[in-house]
Amino acid sequence: xxxxxxxxxxxxxxxxxxxxxxxxxxxxxxxxxxxxxxxxxxxxxxxxxxxxxxxxxxxxxxxxxxxxxxxxxxxxxxxxxxxxxxxxxxxxxxxxxxxxxxxxxxxxxxxxxxxxxxxxxxxxxxxxxxxxxxxxxxxxxxxxxxxxxxxxxxxxxxxxxxxxxxxxxxxxxxxxxxxxxxxxxxxxxxxxxxxxxxxxxxxxxxxxxxxxxxxxxxxxxxxxxxxxxxxxxxxxxxxxxxxxxxxxxxxxx
Numbered sequence: 001x002x003x004x005x006x007x008x009x010x011x012x013x014x015x016x017x018x019x020x021x022x023x024x025x026x027x028x029x030x031x032x033x034x035x036x037x038x039x040x041x042x043x044x045x046x047x048x049x050x051x052x053x054x055x056x057x058x059x060x061x062x063x064x065x066x067x068x069x070x071x072x073x074x075x076x077x078x079x080x081x082x083x084x085x086x087x088x089x090x091x092x093x094x095x096x097x098x099x100x101x102x103x104x105x106x107x108x109x110x111x112x113x114x115x116x117x118x119x120x121x122x123x124x125x126x127x128x129x130x131x132x133x134x135x136x137x138x139x140x141x142x143x144x145x146x147x148x149x150x151x152x153x154x155x156x157x158x159x160x161x162x163x164x165x166x167x168x169x170x171x172x173x174x175x176x177x178x179x180x181x182x183x184x185x186x187x188x189x190x191x192x193x194x195x196x197x198x199x200x201x202x203x204x205x206x207x208x209x210x211x212x213x214x215x216x217x218x219x220x221x222x223x224x225x226x227x228x229x230x231x232x233x234x235x236x237x238x239x240x241x242x243x244x245x246x247x248x249x250x251x252x253x
Contacts, residue, residue, distance in 0.1 A: 002035045002036055002037070003035065003036040004033055004034070004035055004036075004069075004072070005034050005035060005036050005038070005070070005071060005160070005161055005192045006032065006033070006034035006040075006057055006068075006069070006070060006161070006194060007032070007033050007034075007067075007068070007069040007072075008030050008031060008032040008033075008053070008056075008057075008066065008067070008068050008069075009031055009066055009067050010029055010030075010031065010066035011027055011029070011030045011031075011032075011053075011056065011063045011065070011066035011067070011068060012025065012027055012028055012029060012030075012063060012064050012066055012216075013025070013026045013027040013049075013052050013056065013061070013063050013064050013216075014026070014064045025216060026049045026052040026216055027049045027052050027053060027063070027216040028049075028216040028217050029066075029217065030049070030053065030066070030213070030216065030217065030218055031218065032053070032211060032218070034192065034194055034209075035192075036160075036190075036192050037187070037190060037192060038192055038194075038208060038209055039183060039187045039192075039193045039195070039206055039207045039208050039209075040192075040193065040194045040207060040208075040209050040210070040211070041195055041196070041197065041203040041206075041207035041209070041210040041211070041224075042054070042194065042195070042210070042211055042213065043197065043198075043200065043203060043210055043211070043212055043213070043238075043242060044212060044214050045214060045246070047215075048213045048214050048215060048216065049213050049215070049216040049217075050196045050213060051089075051165070051196075052216075053213070054163060054165060054194075054196065056068050056075070057070060057075055057194070058075060058086060058163065059074070059075030059076035059077075059080070059081065070083075070161075071083055071160075071161075082110070082111075082157075083159060083160045083161060084159050084160070084161040084162070084163060085154035085155055085156075085157065085159035085161070085163070086154055086162075086163045086165075087150055087151055087154045087162070087163070087164045087165060087167060088150075088165050089165040089166040089169055091146060091147060091150035093138045093146055093149060093150060093153075094138070095137060095138060095139025096137055096139060097137065097138060098134060098135050098136060098137055098138070099125060099130050099133055099134045099135075099136060099138055099141075099145075099149050099152075100121060100125065100134040100135060102138055102149055102152075102153060103121040103124060103125065103149065103152045103153050103156050104117055104118065104121050105153075106153040106154075106156050106157075107120060107121060107156045107157065110157035112156070112157060117156070120156055120158070121152070121156060124152040124155055124156060125152060127182070128148040128149075128151060128152050128178075128182070129178070130145065130148055130149065130152065133145065143170045143171070144170070144171050144172060144175040147167075147170070147175065148175075148178075151167070151179070151182070155186075159191070160191065160192060161191070161192045161193075161194070162186065162191055162192070162193045162194075163193075163194045163195070164183070164193065164195040164196070165195070165196050166196060166197055166198065167179050167183070167195055167197065168199055176199075176202065180202060180205055183195075183206045184206060187206075187208075195207070200238045200239045200242055201235075201236070201238070201239065203224075203238055204224060204228070204237060204238040204239075207224050208223065208224055208225070209221070209222065209223055209224060210222070210224055210227070210238065212241075212242055212245045212246075214245075214246055214249050219245045219246065219248070219249045220241065220242075220244075220245030220248075224238065227241045
């Protein structure tokens with residue numbers, strides 16, 4: 001049997017004010033399953049509940065109803081958290097640390113021994129084409145270079161699950177291609193990846209399964225190869241499917 005890495009069942013999240021009055025229902029009855037080896041795309045318009053869902057998977061917030069499991073555990077459990085790496089949409093790196101020091105810092109947070117941390121840091125900086133700037137402070141980096149440092153930090157502990165929030169945001173075409181190639185290599189090596197992105201062409205290139213969410217609900221999803229096979233325009237198949245599912249939801253309302 002294929003292991004389930006992330007599982008959401010009947011998940012709802014309602015945000016409340018100081019007096020516990022409901023302000024917004026961000027997620028509504030969401031069921032989701034990410035299996036080991038998946039490159040899973042969570043896609044939807046702004047305000048669809050993607051970020052809230054990611055925060056619940058990370059254990060940063062708790063669902064109002066339903067259950068969230070990470071490797072079969074509560075997401076806040078240390079045994080679950082130590083098995084994942086996370087790249088937020090906005091990477092806040094310390095501007096006075098070098099690229100090498102930044103990655104070593106995150107290796108230390110994960111509990112890696114110094115020798116292993118140095119070896120792994122050197123390996124990642126080489127793979128992400130940052131070796132030549134490893135002793136430069138990240139405060140002077142371009143957004144693309146800073147993004148690659150943040151990716152190295154997320155990968156330093158060799159996680160089983162990598163969560164990427166808008167991984168190609170703000171990158172030029174070359175940087176975008178390099179990130180996509182890296183995700184492909186990680187998946188080929190057996191890593192499970194969950195990502196969110198507004199760039200549906202990129203999602204189509206690298207994901208094997210997707211879920212479409214809108215207004216906190218799942219309104220579509222499935223195997224990307226099947227979506228492409230059924231599309232009129234193979235190149236823009238996921239974009240076509242995405243718009244179709246959102247329009248169908250509007251019609252139902």
